[in-house]
Amino acid sequence: MTYEPPAHVRIFDTTLRDGEQSPGFSMTMKGKLKMARVLSALNVDVIEAGFAAASPGDFEAVQAVASEAEGPIVCSLARVNERDIDRAAEALEPARRKRAHVFIGTSPTHREHKLRMRKGEVLDAIDHGVRHARQIFGDVEFSAEDAMRTEKTFLAECLKTAAEAGAKTLNVPDTVGYFTPEETFDVFSYLIDAVEPEDDVIFSTHCHDDLGMAVANSLAAVRAGVRQIECTINGIGERAGNCAMEEAVMALRTRKDTYGVTTQLDTARFYEASRLLEDITGEKVQRNKAVVGRNAFAHEAGIHQHGMLSNRKTYEIMCPEDVGAPISSLVLGKHSGKHALFARLEELGHEVGIEAREPVFAAFKLLADQHHEVSDDQLRTLVSGASNRV
Ligand code: KIV
Ligand code: ZN
Numbered sequence: 001m002t003y004e005p006p007a008h009v010r011i012f013d014t015t016l017r018d019g020e021q022s023p024g025f026s027m028t029m030k031g032k033l034k035m036a037r038v039l040s041a042l043n044v045d046v047i048e049a050g051f052a053a054a055s056p057g058d059f060e061a062v063q064a065v066a067s068e069a070e071g072p073i074v075c076s077l078a079r080v081n082e083r084d085i086d087r088a089a090e091a092l093e094p095a096r097r098k099r100a101h102v103f104i105g106t107s108p109t110h111r112e113h114k115l116r117m118r119k120g121e122v123l124d125a126i127d128h129g130v131r132h133a134r135q136i137f138g139d140v141e142f143s144a145e146d147a148m149r150t151e152k153t154f155l156a157e158c159l160k161t162a163a164e165a166g167a168k169t170l171n172v173p174d175t176v177g178y179f180t181p182e183e184t185f186d187v188f189s190y191l192i193d194a195v196e197p198e199d200d201v202i203f204s205t206h207c208h209d210d211l212g213m214a215v216a217n218s219l220a221a222v223r224a225g226v227r228q229i230e231c232t233i234n235g236i237g238e239r240a241g242n243c244a245m246e247e248a249v250m251a252l253r254t255r256k257d258t259y260g261v262t263t264q265l266d267t268a269r270f271y272e273a274s275r276l277l278e279d280i281t282g283e284k285v286q287r288n289k290a291v292v293g294r295n296a297f298a299h300e301a302g303i304h305q306h307g308m309l310s311n312r313k314t315y316e317i318m319c320p321e322d323v324g325a326p327i328s329s330l331v332l333g334k335h336s337g338k339h340a341l342f343a344r345l346e347e348l349g350h351e352v353g354i355e356a357r358e359p360v361f362a363a364f365k366l367l368a369d370q371h372h373e374v375s376d377d378q379l380r381t382l383v384s385g386a387s388n389r390v
Helices: 017-019 029-042 055-066 082-091 107-115 119-136 152-163 180-195 214-224 245-254 268-283 300-312 338-347 354-370 377-389
Strands: 010-013 046-050 075-078 098-105 140-145 169-174 202-207 228-231
Touching: 010 082, 010 245, 017 029, 017 152, 029 046, 029 055, 029 152, 029 169, 029 268, 046 055, 046 119, 055 075, 055 082, 055 354, 082 098, 098 119, 098 169, 107 119, 119 140, 119 152, 140 152, 140 202, 140 268, 152 169, 169 180, 169 214, 169 300, 180 202, 180 214, 202 214, 202 300, 214 228, 214 245, 228 245, 245 268, 338 354, 354 377
Parallel strands: 010 046, 010 228, 046 075, 075 098, 098 140, 140 169, 169 202, 202 228
Antiparallel strands: none
């Protein structure tokens, strides 16, 4: 039987768990609730609200998000032991739709150095943990931590055990961000074939960005048949971060011709979500960040500005309104040309006559050499000074 993956890709947000557990990104309860509201408005499929057994604070945060969120499934992380799972169940009690996300390390490094367990013991722990979770939850996800550094055949055995015990989502994390897109595609193709999931079971990807490949790896996983991407707003997460949600989702949307899948996200909320996270954590995203960075829809070079003034598609593959960003800006600086300068002056109400154009442009270039960006006020001063001289 060949596995027919559905067209819908679920978006599992872990900003409040994997994102929040990284240095510089801790959030107050109020901040987490604000973030959960924007994630609900974005229409993500799942919000991982925390790790209920990790601390009383995490427990309360999971409980608070569970009490409020109406649309998305709310989820808590738990190790495959009864205490963690019961604690998750307690915290998620008020949720309308809930999921237990149980995990255990499966790689030789984790088995030998962290867990001190043999393969058979890991399989027993998976079977026991998932079965226990299924007695409480209709929706259980299993993650094989450090899956990508696990022996392929043993990894398939772990996932099969979890599926037979009742897990409906099989998550295969690249915990240390070690894999390449080609390897990711190959390993998921192998696993989907080896595990032969039932129709109501889906594979999930959870990529870290240590080599800067988390988004590319997540997309490669989707090409192989994976139907859940675990990701965070602005790509925050352990060490170099997780797959950035806005990048993965906009890639799926912009390149539907390549991936042929859909998500249910209201992408016009991305900018708002990104800025809210900046405000809550005090950490700014890099200016040139894809999709939500301040330069994502800004143009300074003269040739680019000329192209943009004729047709936005010359230098933009998506519209700022698709992600809720402010309209494209033509930044006036030393690389700008006459088209952009005189178009801006016209917007500011200054028609510059033919004879004044050269001196105004020359004065603009001198000014631009001294400043990163020339402001509207500087332009007004410049144009009145130059036309007085003509
Ligand atoms: O990176 C990872 O392996 C994780 C799991 C606990 C899902 O965050
Ligand atoms: Zn992770």
